[in-house]
Amino acid sequence: xxxxxxxxxxxxxxxxxxxxxxxxxxxxxxxxxxxxxxxxxxxxxxxxxxxxxxxxxxxxxxxxxxxxxxxxxxxxxxxxxxxxxxxxxxxxxxxxxxxxxxxxxxxxxxxxxxxxxxxxxxxxxxxxxxxxxxxxxxxxxxxxxxxxxxxxxxxxxxxxxxxxxxxxxxxxxxxxxxxxxxxxxxxxxxxxxxxxxxxxxxxxxxxxxxxxxxxxxxxxxxxxxxxxxxxxxxxxxxxxxxxxxxxxxxxxxxxxxxxxxxxxxxxxxxxxxxxxxxxxxxxxxxxxxxxxxxxxxxxxxxxxxxxxxxxxxxxxxxxxxxxxxxxxxxxxxxxxxxxxxxxxxxxxxxxxxxxxxxxxxxxxxxxxxxxxxxxxxxxxxxxxxxxxxxxxxxxxxxxxxxxxxxxxxx
Amino acid sequence: xxxxxxxxxxxxxxxxxxxxxxxxxxxxxxxxxxxxxxxxxxxxxxxxxxxxxxxxxxxxxxxxxxxxxxxxxxxxxxxxxxxxxxxxxxxxxxxxxxxxxxxxxxxxxxxxxxxxxxxxxxxxxxxxxxxxxxxxxxxxxxxxxxxxxxxxxxxxxxxxxxxxxxxxxxxxxxxxxxxxxxxxxxxxxxxxxxxxxxxxxxxxxxxxxxxxxxxxxxxxxxxxxxxxxxxxxxxxxxxxxxxxxxxxxxxxxxxxxxxxxxxxxxxxxxxxxxxxxxxxxxxxxxxxxxxxxxxxxxxxxxxxxxxxxxxxxxxxxxxxxxxxxxxxxxxxxxxxxxxxxxxxxxxxxxxxxxxxxxxxxxxxxxxxxxxxxxxxxxxxxxxxxxxxxxxxxxxxxxxxxxxxxxxxxx
Numbered sequence: 001x002x003x004x005x006x007x008x009x010x011x012x013x014x015x016x017x018x019x020x021x022x023x024x025x026x027x028x029x030x031x032x033x034x035x036x037x038x039x040x041x042x043x044x045x046x047x048x049x050x051x052x053x054x055x056x057x058x059x060x061x062x063x064x065x066x067x068x069x070x071x072x073x074x075x076x077x078x079x080x081x082x083x084x085x086x087x088x089x090x091x092x093x094x095x096x097x098x099x100x101x102x103x104x105x106x107x108x109x110x111x112x113x114x115x116x117x118x119x120x121x122x123x124x125x126x127x128x129x130x131x132x133x134x135x136x137x138x139x140x141x142x143x144x145x146x147x148x149x150x151x152x153x154x155x156x157x158x159x160x161x162x163x164x165x166x167x168x169x170x171x172x173x174x175x176x177x178x179x180x181x182x183x184x185x186x187x188x189x190x191x192x193x194x195x196x197x198x199x200x201x202x203x204x205x206x207x208x209x210x211x212x213x214x215x216x217x218x219x220x221x222x223x224x225x226x227x228x229x230x231x232x233x234x235x236x237x238x239x240x241x242x243x244x245x246x247x248x249x250x251x252x253x254x255x256x257x258x259x260x261x262x263x264x265x266x267x268x269x270x271x272x273x274x275x276x277x278x279x280x281x282x283x284x285x286x287x288x289x290x291x292x293x294x295x296x297x298x299x300x301x302x303x304x305x306x307x308x309x310x311x312x313x314x315x316x317x318x319x320x321x322x323x324x325x326x327x328x329x330x331x332x333x334x335x336x337x338x339x340x341x342x343x344x345x346x347x348x349x350x351x352x353x354x355x356x357x358x359x360x361x362x363x364x365x366x367x368x369x370x371x372x373x374x375x376x377x378x379x380x381x382x383x384x385x386x387x388x389x390x391x392x393x394x395x396x397x398x399x400x401x402x403x404x405x406x407x408x409x410x
Numbered sequence: 411x412x413x414x415x416x417x418x419x420x421x422x423x424x425x426x427x428x429x430x431x432x433x434x435x436x437x438x439x440x441x442x443x444x445x446x447x448x449x450x451x452x453x454x455x456x457x458x459x460x461x462x463x464x465x466x467x468x469x470x471x472x473x474x475x476x477x478x479x480x481x482x483x484x485x486x487x488x489x490x491x492x493x494x495x496x497x498x499x500x501x502x503x504x505x506x507x508x509x510x511x512x513x514x515x516x517x518x519x520x521x522x523x524x525x526x527x528x529x530x531x532x533x534x535x536x537x538x539x540x541x542x543x544x545x546x547x548x549x550x551x552x553x554x555x556x557x558x559x560x561x562x563x564x565x566x567x568x569x570x571x572x573x574x575x576x577x578x579x580x581x582x583x584x585x586x587x588x589x590x591x592x593x594x595x596x597x598x599x600x601x602x603x604x605x606x607x608x609x610x611x612x613x614x615x616x617x618x619x620x621x622x623x624x625x626x627x628x629x630x631x632x633x634x635x636x637x638x639x640x641x642x643x644x645x646x647x648x649x650x651x652x653x654x655x656x657x658x659x660x661x662x663x664x665x666x667x668x669x670x671x672x673x674x675x676x677x678x679x680x681x682x683x684x685x686x687x688x689x690x691x692x693x694x695x696x697x698x699x700x701x702x703x704x705x706x707x708x709x710x711x712x713x714x715x716x717x718x719x720x721x722x723x724x725x726x727x728x729x730x731x732x733x734x735x736x737x738x739x740x741x742x743x744x745x746x747x748x749x750x751x752x753x754x755x756x757x758x759x760x761x762x763x764x765x766x767x768x769x770x771x772x773x774x775x776x777x778x779x780x781x782x783x784x785x786x787x788x789x790x791x792x793x794x795x796x797x798x799x800x801x802x803x804x805x806x807x808x809x810x811x812x813x814x815x816x817x818x819x820x
Binding site: 068079082085086087088089091092093095096173176177178179182185186208209210279282283285286287288289290311315391 | 478489492495496497498499501502503505506583586587588589592595596618619620689692693695696697698699700721725801
């Protein structure tokens with residue numbers, strides 16, 4: 001993979017120019033993307049700023065995020081060739097920081113559950129996950145050092161786990177979703193993919209203009225290990241990865257306790273879909289009313305069903321989420337972070353499914369920062385998920401880094 | 411003014427067709443809009459559904475709200491002629507309910523504080539207010555029975571007060587803002603303008619698919635009268651209107667207590683601008699980076715200043731808002747509604763200013779439903795503001811109706 005911090009330090013040392021760094025990415029894309037299909041479009045002549053904290057960083061932008069100089073096609077024929085007027089807020093911010101917006105990355109239609117044609121860079125017979133398929137695959141394949149995705153259920157952390165890259169779904173609305181196609185306004189969260197946790201910390205700190213995110217450190221963190229039994233069992237590879245991460249954390253000085261999440265949380269987990277679907281039926285109201293036949297299969301059926309969700313069920317789901325957020329806040333007075341599965345196992349075979357977000361739904365609903373840390377060693381990538389309290393993205397990344405480094409020393 | 415419910419009952423009685431009802435609006439527009447300038451664009455051939463709870467209702471849509479069949483120009487030369495791909499979620503919903511989307515209404519640039527060229531229908535030498543200038547003026551002038559606006563500080567309730575029509579800023583996110591240009595994602599709220607509170611209740615209930623909003627009733631409500639001293643004094647006309655509304659409420663059986671808002675609320679009031687401006691700097695990041703010279707005067711200066719707001723000030727403002735929301739929730743255990751000023755006074759002279767949103771800022775930040783009730787009798791329109799707890803839009807409208815009817819009986 002291409003490390004953002006490595007590229008930045010070579011540029012600062014005068015060993016590489018920003019334009020040269022972008023050319024490295026273009027060469028990697030030319031060599032490897034034909035077998036993966038991570039990109040929805042590639043800008044032939046991207047502006048490459050000479051200065052700024054992200055100068056020389058080529059960024060891939062999930063194709064539900066507006067770009068003023070590239071089509072934004074939502075992974076759907078309904079938006080084929082569609083050119084928005086403006087950059088999304090996060091894209092404008094990236095440009096201001098010196099980044100080169102090089103490519104749009106493939107997405108499930110409207111960030112839904114339907115698959116894309118993108119292949120997993122570690123096994124072309126497997127899915128890269130979704131809905132941020134192209135962003136995870138592009139970073140995992142070493143095509144780009146940074147990519148943007150979004151998560152409504154599990155669309156950042158799960159594909160990162162499948163593609164073997166680091167990723168963060170930050171605290172809700174830490175990064176603005178203005179100019180990002182909405183699926184569910186209470187859940188949609190912008191996330192970042194990169195080679196490692198320090199790359200993520202650097203990028204998130206400058207994007208959010210919060211230097212403390214990159215400067216956070218924890219010694220001897222208290223970690224709660226949760227299996228999320230309410231979401232079903234994980235596969236052996238995911239259980240092995242979680243156990244490896246636990247031992248690595250303990251070797252690095254962490255105290256790791258087994259923890260059962262108290263009741264409001266399993267209950268909230270069951271309600272995430274209600275909020276997601278009730279809002280999606282409204283958010284995609286124009287597409288559903290005017291282009292029902294052009295919607296992808298699962299999304300179309302999904303929205304058919306969502307029309308009937310009563311407001312009372314939505315209100316009850318929001319109350320359940322509110323109670324669970326309070327319980328989770330209390331829980332974080334005893335723990336610096338939680339450690340759990342990023343996905344049920346390695347990427348599933350075939351391209352028919354993007355995998356299951358069941359270990360991600362609760363945390364998106366809680367709005368808390370979640371980091372995927374790849375666990376090396378298996379034949380296929382599997383990651384673990386590090387979670388911190390709302391607003392403490394720096395701590396989530398610091399604990400993730402501690403585990404990442406301990407795993408690397410093994 | 412054109413009453414939505416009156417049009418609907420004439421259609422249901424077979425005295426008017428939906429197309430005939432739309433023609434009434436076209437005739438009113440042709441006769442009176444040249445002197446007002448409420449419309450940014452008018453659809454020559456609008457679809458007129460024959461059925462649905464809003465069949466025959468011509469709607470004006472503030473020109474920061476996306477429409478698939480009309481340009482959406484944001485009140486700014488930057489978006490001159492811009493044609494979005496899709497309808498905003500609320501527009502798709504209106505069409506599904508049978509409404510005819512007849513016109514886009516003028517807006518301050520990006521719903522900011524800068525004026526439009528629209529004139530007050532009650533005095534062409536005065537502002538209609540802003541930023542939802544055209545929607546308030548079109549309904550106040552009897553051009554349309556229903557119009558959509560948005561409020562980030564005071565952009566629905568204030569222009570309604572100036573133009574003499576009823577309006578509701580519903581609970582935060584009761585109506586989805588998908589497809590509405592963002593100024594501040596924590597504040598932007600869709601609102602409705604209509605001739606009276608029953609029109610509002612009917613329209614909001616069907617739009618939100620919550621029949622209980624139209625069915626709510628209160629007998630002998632407990633009302634807290636608040637002057638919002640922290641926001642400065644109101645002008646004599648506004649004080650007289652508030653006193654008239656108080657007496658009307660008492661005659662109708664309400665108990666009205668004078669109430670001083672407890673401390674977290676004045677403090678939160680001072681922080682509304684911080685949240686608004688911090689988010690606007692991000693939301694309008696592309697416009698600022700690429701079209702600074704084409705921004706309107708106040709907005710440009712506003713965004714210049716907003717670049718320097720630190721994340722810590724934003725975080726502190728959000729905490730202050732959170733504390734105030736809790737205090738307000740407690741307060742509503744003693745009161746069905748609060749009654750206060752909608753605006754400092756009647757519409758100011760001239761078109762240079764859209765007036766001051768100082769009596770609206772707190773309530774937008776609190777996310778609670780607010781209704782403007784016009785108080786008849788003065789030479790120029792002045793309204794009062796009825797406020798209920800979060801999520802109880804039906805109660806806000808029921809108390810507003812009680813006052814509206816008592817004022818009419820006077």
